[in-house]
Amino acid sequence: MVGTEAYVALSAVLFTIGAVGVLTRRSAIMIFLCVELMLNAANLAIVAYAYQWAGTGLLTGISGQTAVFIILAVAAAEVAIGLGILVAIFRNRASTDVDALSEVRL
Amino acid sequence: MDSLLATFVKALLLAAALLGAFAYMTLIERRLLGRMQHRHGPNRTGPFGLLQPIADALKSVFKEDIIVSKADKFVYVLAPLISITFALSAFGAIPGGPAGSLFGYDPWVLDLDIGLLYVLAVTSIGVYGIFLGGWAANSKYALLGSLRSSAQIISYELGLGLSVLSVIMIAGTLNLREIVEMGIWGVSPLLWPPLAIAFGAFVISAIAEVNRTPFDLPEAEQEIVAGYLTEYSGLKWALYQMAEYVNMMTAAAFISTLFLGGYRGPAFLDQWIPGISEWPIVWLVAKMAIFMFLFIWLRATLPRLRYDQLMRFGWLYLFEVALGAALLTGAVIAFVL
Amino acid sequence: MVTFAILASVAVIGALGVVLLRQPIHAALSLVGTLLTLAVLFVTLQAHFLAAIQVIVYGGAIMVLFLFVIMLLNIEHQRKEVQPWLRWAAYGVGLVAATGLIVGAMLDPRQVPDHAVVRDTLQGGHPRLIAEVLYGEFMLAFQLVGVLLLTGMVGAVALVQRPRPQRTSAMIDERRKERASDALEAGGR
Numbered sequence: 001m002v003g004t005e006a007y008v009a010l011s012a013v014l015f016t017i018g019a020v021g022v023l024t025r026r027s028a029i030m031i032f033l034c035v036e037l038m039l040n041a042a043n044l045a046i047v048a049y050a051y052q053w054a055g056t057g058l059l060t061g062i063s064g065q066t067a068v069f070i071i072l073a074v075a076a077a078e079v080a081i082g083l084g085i086l087v088a089i090f091r092n093r094a095s096t097d098v099d100a101l102s103e104v105r106l
Numbered sequence: 107m108d109s110l111l112a113t114f115v116k117a118l119l120l121a122a123a124l125l126g127a128f129a130y131m132t133l134i135e136r137r138l139l140g141r142m143q144h145r146h147g148p149n150r151t152g153p154f155g156l157l158q159p160i161a162d163a164l165k166s167v168f169k170e171d172i173i174v175s176k177a178d179k180f181v182y183v184l185a186p187l188i189s190i191t192f193a194l195s196a197f198g199a200i201p202g203g204p205a206g207s208l209f210g211y212d213p214w215v216l217d218l219d220i221g222l223l224y225v226l227a228v229t230s231i232g233v234y235g236i237f238l239g240g241w242a243a244n245s246k247y248a249l250l251g252s253l254r255s256s257a258q259i260i261s262y263e264l265g266l267g268l269s270v271l272s273v274i275m276i277a278g279t280l281n282l283r284e285i286v287e288m289g290i291w292g293v294s295p296l297l298w299p300p301l302a303i304a305f306g307a308f309v310i311s312a313i314a315e316v317n318r319t320p321f322d323l324p325e326a327e328q329e330i331v332a333g334y335l336t337e338y339s340g341l342k343w344a345l346y347q348m349a350e351y352v353n354m355m356t357a358a359a360f361i362s363t364l365f366l367g368g369y370r371g372p373a374f375l376d377q378w379i380p381g382i383s384e385w386p387i388v389w390l391v392a393k394m395a396i397f398m399f400l401f402i403w404l405r406a407t408l409p410r411l412r413y414d415q416l417m418r419f420g421w422l423y424l425f426e427v428a429l430g431a432a433l434l435t436g437a438v439i440a441f442v443l
Numbered sequence: 444m445v446t447f448a449i450l451a452s453v454a455v456i457g458a459l460g461v462v463l464l465r466q467p468i469h470a471a472l473s474l475v476g477t478l479l480t481l482a483v484l485f486v487t488l489q490a491h492f493l494a495a496i497q498v499i500v501y502g503g504a505i506m507v508l509f510l511f512v513i514m515l516l517n518i519e520h521q522r523k524e525v526q527p528w529l530r531w532a533a534y535g536v537g538l539v540a541a542t543g544l545i546v547g548a549m550l551d552p553r554q555v556p557d558h559a560v561v562r563d564t565l566q567g568g569h570p571r572l573i574a575e576v577l578y579g580e581f582m583l584a585f586q587l588v589g590v591l592l593l594t595g596m597v598g599a600v601a602l603v604q605r606p607r608p609q610r611t612s613a614m615i616d617e618r619r620k621e622r623a624s625d626a627l628e629a630g631g632r
Contacts (some may be wrong), residue, residue, distance in 0.1 A: 001477060002447045005551060005553065006451075006550050009545045009549055010454065012462060012547075013545065014458050014477075017461070017462055020536075023537075024462065024533045027467065029516075032595055033620055037461055037477065043481070044481055050490070051565070055557050055561050061564055062565065063581075064630045066581055067581075070588055072497065072501065073500075075501075075505070075589050076505055076592075077592050080508065080595050080596075081599055081602075083512050083569045087602075090516055091516075
């Protein structure tokens, strides 16, 4: 049975890969996909720590899993709205290039 | 708890049994449809047409394995595999009998504390096979048909989940074996109305989930194209058909397990043959047979719903009815019991 | 140990697929694979209910939504990606960051929890225990999530509404005149 550090390391690797994806991808939907990957990496870290804390107190372990449950619900709402916005923007354009979304200039 | 080897062997036997049952279900369906339409079904190949499934299997296997030229090859081959894998996996959590009754082994593959959620989860993943299949063929009609089919499936998953909520509230557990052992109809007669409504809503949602008439517009024979199945032939098409029938059998088993007492036989028979109500598998198969017959009967009888009628029915009517049943169950449990 | 190694490698390969694959559909399918692997990892962490919810919500709903949008918007893979030097710089920074984080995580050893105690405490993340916390300590969060989902639904419907042309009285008068002149022409012939 591996310790918590291994799970946290895995979560860190997944998060980094997601962050690199956000930086290198050009299409808005692909960037959104990588953001979901980062969110899942964070969920994994929380559940791993919940397992760690369950060895000591009762409420902390289950609270961690409940927190992840709520994060999952929030992520679902966020994806629905985000994709709705993307569809509304890109319905009238040819490509989903984020660099082309430069109508708000400073 | 059986050993890993025993679980593995049981899983293989279950897969083999489901696929064998699929083969003879196609024959039974065609014969029954024939009789309901005042004609014989296939009865030439072998006595009573019993060799017909074997003939169909040979035909499918020996057909040329076509991969459409503009198709995305990886996804084109993956989609039917996804369908059949997750269709077969869903059946594993359904208990077939009391513990230890199958020659000393437990007559189920998995006894999960979240068994009910497992079945719902695996059938949710099965929807990928449908819309990926339609997309991979790179054909507009197939894509539209597959998107319609998958939108229908995910819409009726809502009705499915809400109908199951009534059962979960009464049983207090997600473990399918405990739901069967508890006997949800025996708790209180006050709960029978909402439970009956939930049962009706669940059966309708299950029929929509497996794309059967009256909800089979995307793949009906009278349509011009066959929806997501259009560009598939030979072995891949056979895998899709297998997935559809196995899904039907899983839906029938799931309905029986949740609402009709699963693997338990009627207790009054115990007077004549002691212990008959404890026999593994036979009672579950009998109840599944009732629902399979119901599915075939509906196919022969009802006209199909047009796609917008179907979506309206699922989102406006079925969803409210199932939610109302769940609320009523909760109210009865909270205030009366 | 072996289980974790296999699952971790599959998850990382899936994540690399999300970043590196050209076709959007393949990248989304790769993410589905990673999500299912994460669900299995949740099972090894005694969170069975959460694993089922992850499969149903993420794998069965969110990713289906993503794939629908990708198919409907007909997104092909972009010909010109970010400039090569920028891409390799991002990969390099990512590699350094990942190595640093792995080293940092492994150098922080925690006391290995007693697995029997954990199993008793969590009972596999039993729904009953989660419900006790959700409707007890986390009640406010639960209600807020409900409001959030409602807001999300209203917002999503509002986003995809197409504006209908308003039927003003000027348009109705114009239609009447057109119909009158058509009738006049047809009668005169």
